[in-house]
Amino acid sequence: MTPGVDPTAYAPQSVPPPGETLKETLEVLGIPQADLARRTGLSTKHINQVIQGTAALSPDTALLLERATGVPAGLWNAREAAWRTQLAREEEEKALAEQVDWLDNFPLRELVSRNVLPDASKSVQNLRRLLDFFAVATPDVAQNLRLGYQAAFRRSTVLSRNEYATATWLRLAERQARERDCEPYDRAGLTALLPRLRALTLQEQGTWSTELPLLCARVGVAVVYVPALTKTNISGATRWLTSEKVMVALSDRFKKDDQFWFTFFHELAHVVLHGKRLTFMDDNDNLSPTKSHEDSSEDEANDFAAEVLIPAQYAAAYRKLAATRYLSLAAIENFARTIGIAPGIVVGRLQHDKVLPWTHGNNLKRTVQLG
Template identity: 80%
Template sequence: MTPGADSTAYAPQSVPAPGETLKETLEVLGIPQADLARRTGLSTKHINQVIQGTAPLSPDTALLLERATGVPAGLWNAREAAWRTQLAREEEEKALSDHVGWLDHFPLRELVSRKILPDSSKNVFNLRRLLDFFGVATPDVAENVWRGYQTAFRRSTVLSRNEYATATWLRSAEREARKQECGPYDRTELIALLPRLRALTLEKQDFWSEELPRLCGQAGVALVFVPAFTKTNVSGATRWLTSDKVMVALSDRFKTDDQFWFSLFHELAHVLLHGKRLTFMDDSENLSPTKQHEDASEDEANEFAANVLLPPQYAVAYRKLAATRYLSLAAIEAFASTAGIAPGIVVGRLQHDGAYEWRQGNHLKRPVTLA
C-alpha cells in the first residue's frame, strides 16, 4: 500500500493464492509434488488441491510444509488468511453492489463536506465507507440497529423527516463523544455544576464552547456539538454510552442562544431525571415549554430547563416584567443583568410565554453556529 492510501480500499487480486506460492517454492527447490507428498505424509491429491486452491491450507498443513520446505508456517498461514480475506471481499463486493441505491437516502454532499465520504459518487467504495462509519455490516443491519434505538426513544423524531440524516447526525455525535475523556458519572457533581454552566450564558461562544465540555466532562458527561443536517428536526440527544459515561449532543438547528441553552439544560434534565437505558432525541416540539407532551419526561425536562435558566427566586420579578404593557428592551436587559443571564434567553422566554411577539427583541439573541 502506498503512503496515505486508504486502508478501506479494496485492491482486487493484490494477494497471490497460497497455492501459487507453494507451486513457485517447489519449482525453486526442485521438489516434485509427489516428493512433497511423501515428505509430508499427505496425499498427492491433497497437495494438488492446495496448489489449485480447491482445498484450504490449514495450520496443520502449514507446519508440515515448514518442515519439508523450510518456509515458516507463519508465512503459509498468513498467505492463506490473506487469500481467504480477499475472496471474502470479492464476495462482499458482489453483494454490496446490489445495495448501492441505499446511498440515495443520505445527504451525500453534506457527508462529503463533513469528511464522512470522499465524494458523492454512488458506488460500492462509498457504500463500504458509510457502513464503516456506522460500524455495521450491511444496510439492513444498519436499519435494524436504528430500529433498536427507536424502541428506547421516549420521544423520537428519527422518522419525522429524514431518518437517514438524523441517524447520521446521531452517529457523528456518538463517535465524537466516545473519543472524549471524561471522569466517571457523578450526579451530585453535575447538579453542583449547574450554576456555573448557567453563568456561561453571559460569555462569548469561543469561550463557552470549550468550557462547557470541560466542566461537563468532570461529571461524566461527554458534551458534543454537532451541526444540524438539513432535513432534520433534531436539536439535541441524550444517550448513555456506558454506565459511567453519558453523551449529550447539541445541534445548531435554531441558531440562537436562547434555544441553545434551553436545549442544553433540557438534555441535562434527561441525564439527571430519567433512566440510563433510554435514548432521548429532541426537536422543536419537545422544547416547547407551553405544550403538554404525551410523554411526561419531556414536560419534566422542559420544566427543569426553565427553572435552571430562570430560578424560582426570580419568578415574581419575571411575572412583573412579562405583565408590563409596553415592554422595553432596557427593562429586559436590566432584568437579565439582575438574574445573571443572557438577555436573549429572557427574550426567548417572553416570546414563548406570549408576552412578547416573535419578531420583537430578537437582536438581543446571540447567534450560535457550530463548525
C-alpha cells in the same frame, strides 16, 4: 498506515494462492507431488487440490509442509489467510455493488463537507466508507441495527420523519463525543455545576463554546456541537456512551441563544433525571414549555430547564415583568441583569408565554453559529 493511502478504498491485491507458492517450492526443491504426499502422509489427490486451490491449506497441513519442505508453517498459514481474505474482498465487492442505492438515503454532499466522504459519488468505495462511518458490516445490518435501537429512542417520531439524516447527525455527534476525555459521571457534581453553567449564558460564544465542554467533562458529560444537517429537526440529543460517560449533543438549528441554552439544560435534565439506557432526541415539539407531552420525561426536562434559567426565587419578579402593560426592551434587559442571565433568554421565555409576539425583542437574542 501508508501516507496518502485510503484504507477504505478496495484495490485488488496481487496475492498468489498458497498452492502456487507450494508448486514453485516443490520445483525448486525437486520434490514431485507424489513424493511430497508420501513425506507428509497426505494423499496425492489432496496435495494436488491444495496446489490447484480447490482445497484449503489448513494449519495441520502447514505443519506437515514445514517438516517436508523446511518452509515455516507460519508462512503457509499467512499465504492461505491472505489468499482467502482477497477472495472474500472480491465477493464483498460484488455484493456491495448491488447495494449502492442505499447511498441515496443520505445527505452525501453534507457528508463531504463534514469530511466523512471524499466526494458525493454513488460508488462502492463511498458505500464502504459509510459503512465504516456507522461501524456496521452491510446496509442490511445497519437497517436491522436501527430498528433494534429504535426502542431505546424516546423521541422515535423524529427518527421516522428524517431517519437517515437524523441517524447521520447522531453518529457524527457520537464519534466526536467518544473522542472527548471525561472524568467518570458525577451526578452530584453536575448538579452543583448548574449555576456556573447558567452564568455562561452571559458570555460571548467565543468564551462559552470552550468553557462549556471543559466544565462538563469534569463531571462525565461529553458536550459536543454538531451543526444541523438538512432535513433534520434535531435541537439536541442525550445518549449514554458508557455507564460513566454521557453524550450531550447540541445543534444550531434555531441559531439563537435562547433556544440553544434551553436545549442544553433540557438535555442535562435527561442526564440528571432519566435512565441511562435511553437515548433522547429532542426537536421543537419537545422543547415547548407550554405544551404537555405524552412522554412525561419531556415535561420534566422542560420544567428543569425553565427552573435553571429563571429559578423559583425570581418567579414573582418574572410575573411582575410579564404583567407590565407597556413592556420595554430596557425593562427586559434590567430584569436579565438582575437575575444574571442573557436577556435573549428572557425574551424567549416571554415569547413562549405569549407575553411578547414572536416578532418582538429578537434583537436582544444573540446568534449561535456552530462549526
